[in-house]
Amino acid sequence: xxxxxxxxxVGAVFAVVEYVSYRTLNRYxxxxxxxPTVVMEEFPEIDAALLEKFTSFDPELGWAPQPNMxxxxxxxxxxxxEEVRTVxxxxxxxxxxxxxxxxxxxxxxxxxxxxxxxxxxxxxxRTDGAGAATxxxxxxxxxSPSVSTYGDSYCFCREVNDDETFQHYLAERLDAHxxxxxxxxxxxxxxxxxxKRQYPKDPTDYVCMVVTASSIARILSVWKHYQEFGNVLxxxxxxxxxxxxxxxxxxxxxxxxxxxxLESRADLLRSNDFHYDRWFLPHLATFPYxxxxxxxxxxxxxxxxxxxxxxxxxxxxxxxxxxxxxxxxDTVLRLEEDRVEYHQDLYEEQSDLFxxxxxxxxxxxxxxxxTPVFAMVGQLRYARRRAEHGPIYGDxxxxxxDEYDVLETVDVAEHFPESDDPDxxxxxxxxxxxxxxxxxxxxxxxxxxxxxxxxx
Numbered sequence: 001x002x003x004x005x006x007x008x009x010v011g012a013v014f015a016v017v018e019y020v021s022y023r024t025l026n027r028y029x030x031x032x033x034x035x036p037t038v039v040m041e042e043f044p045e046i047d048a049a050l051l052e053k054f055t056s057f058d059p060e061l062g063w064a065p066q067p068n069m070x071x072x073x074x075x076x077x078x079x080x081x082e083e084v085r086t087v088x089x090x091x092x093x094x095x096x097x098x099x100x101x102x103x104x105x106x107x108x109x110x111x112x113x114x115x116x117x118x119x120x121x122x123x124x125x126r127t128d129g130a131g132a133a134t135x136x137x138x139x140x141x142x143x144s145p146s147v148s149t150y151g152d153s154y155c156f157c158r159e160v161n162d163d164e165t166f167q168h169y170l171a172e173r174l175d176a177h178x179x180x181x182x183x184x185x186x187x188x189x190x191x192x193x194x195x196k197r198q199y200p201k202d203p204t205d206y207v208c209m210v211v212t213a214s215s216i217a218r219i220l221s222v223w224k225h226y227q228e229f230g231n232v233l234x235x236x237x238x239x240x241x242x243x244x245x246x247x248x249x250x251x252x253x254x255x256x257x258x259x260x261x262l263e264s265r266a267d268l269l270r271s272n273d274f275h276y277d278r279w280f281l282p283h284l285a286t287f288p289y290x291x292x293x294x295x296x297x298x299x300x301x302x303x304x305x306x307x308x309x310x311x312x313x314x315x316x317x318x319x320x321x322x323x324x325x326x327x328x329x330d331t332v333l334r335l336e337e338d339r340v341e342y343h344q345d346l347y348e349e350q351s352d353l354f355x356x357x358x359x360x361x362x363x364x365x366x367x368x369x370x371t372p373v374f375a376m377v378g379q380l381r382y383a384r385r386r387a388e389h390g391p392i393y394g395d396x397x398x399x400x401x402d403e404y405d406v407l408e409t410v411d412v413a414e415h416f417p418e419s420d421d422p423d424x425x426x427x428x429x430x431x432x433x434x435x436x437x438x439x440x441x442x443x444x445x446x447x448x449x450x451x452x453x454x455x456x
Contacts, residue, residue: 021289028306029285032230035302037335038292039229039283043263046232054233057256060197061190062236064183065156067096067113073159088161095202097148098156098180101163102171109146111201145455148179148202150191151210152218154377156182157443159430164440169447174455179204185231186211187218188354189239192361199368206454208373209361213382213393216346216354220274222252223262227275229283233259238272239360241353246360274350279342302331336381343382344392351396355403362404373454374400375410377446378419380429380436386413387422408454415449416442 029038058064070091091099095113149155149167157165157180167178179202181194188211195207217227224234237251252268253259262269270276285292293299305328312318347354358374365372374397382392397409418424428442438446 017290018288021293024303025285025289025293028303030230032228032232034230035299035335036229036332037283037296037338038285038299039225039280040285042280042284043266044225044230044232046259046262048260050233051256051259054256054259057233059251059254060237061183061194062234062251062253063185064194065092065096065098065181067092067094088159088164090156090158091162095179095198096181097202098165098167098182099162100165100167100171100177100180102168103175103177105177106146109203111203113201144174144176145206146176146204147174147206147208148181148195148199148204149208149210150181150195150198151188151208152182152186152191152212152215153184154182154212154379154437155186155191155208155210156180156184157438158184159437160440160443164443166438166443166446166450169444170450173447173451182210185218185224185228185234187221187236187238188215188357189219190236192357192364193237195361196364199364199370203368204370206371206373207361207365208375208450208454209358210375210377212377212379213347213391214343214379216350216393217275217343219353219357220346220350222249222272223269226269226273226280229280232262235259235262235269239353239357241356246356296335298331298335302328302335305331333381333384337385340381340385340392347393347396351393351399354396355400358400358407359404362407366406371408372404372406373408373410373450375412375450377412377438380426383413383419383425383428384422386419387425410449410453412446412449416445 025035025038026040029035030040030044054063056063056066070089072087072089074087093099093105095110147170157167162168165180167180171178181191181198183190183194186194188209191209191211195209199207218224219238221227222236222238224231224236228234235251235253238249239246240249241247249272252265252272253262258265293303305324308319308322308324309328312324361374362372376391376393376397378386378391385392391411391413397411400407400409413419416425416428418428428438430437430439
């Protein structure tokens, strides 16, 4: 009987380790803003309370900033128990564009925001003598060009105030309103679709498409949870490239309430999302859970720093000598290196789709007679890698220049000396909070870059 005792003890220890591993991973590896390299389940429950907060739902785009909204966002620039130091304000106007404090809209350039999209240009005063839409305004007559911008959260300029966006600074330099139709977590595909819907109501001489390198992954997705674990509300349309032609795959969800039962659409989601097989399944935690937790030291570090933050929040006191949030942020950036490498592989494998979506933007520009501008910006995780290995998208912008004569391209990071210095690149971004978005000072520099590269 004696040998049974050690076997029993080993089994008991294993069971305890598995239980603790599962509970730890479930606490710090589940939901949005959790372990970026671990996902616990394919279809997490979405309750009605969460759905009610999802006010930006859009049946065509997946989600979109709503008009006439004002939100205040705690940037996280404080520790538990400390006074909140920084709150930024996001405001949108009647068109759903982020407000531009520097300059008001010219009412002669825009249509009624509630007008049908089929009758834009004439209402906005952008027609030729025969009443046909020209899509452009004589800059010499107006004194300055009209500009609108579309893209992701780097276009929207998350984590800074309305008067700290690059559009605000650009408007000051142009002495003209600059529209900001950026959408958080947007892919290039959603940005192009939103432009097609919005441009007739707000036609401009220039349209700047501003996205980060992560767009290569976003344009391959219909449910972002398969690639950005925990982002369960983000169901979206995408384009496919079939025999050289773009085909639109509409959003799998028509009504917001449909998000409560995504499992019933499992086949549709899996078959249309490139990342289901390539990224989601390899990172899905299964028994034994201890292998997932202890198989990567940064998984342990992430959970440990999360536990320390829980203690700070519970007792309302910071831990002397250590900043768990800052340490966890550094851990996340290391863990994100796998995703960055995955995205680099996607640029090598799927760049044809990316270039075709840019082509859709250019085609619409020629149809509406505006100047298209494509600007690539960078999240912090890409910027750190670029400083040592170059951009993950390689010579993409050179290829776009060669393929589309009318397109103006701007590689924003190329104009920052800090991009070549791993020790300096962090200075381009906000210090804390959600992390990885450009600071007000950097946004002002972006306005100067666009002036020099596009408008001067």
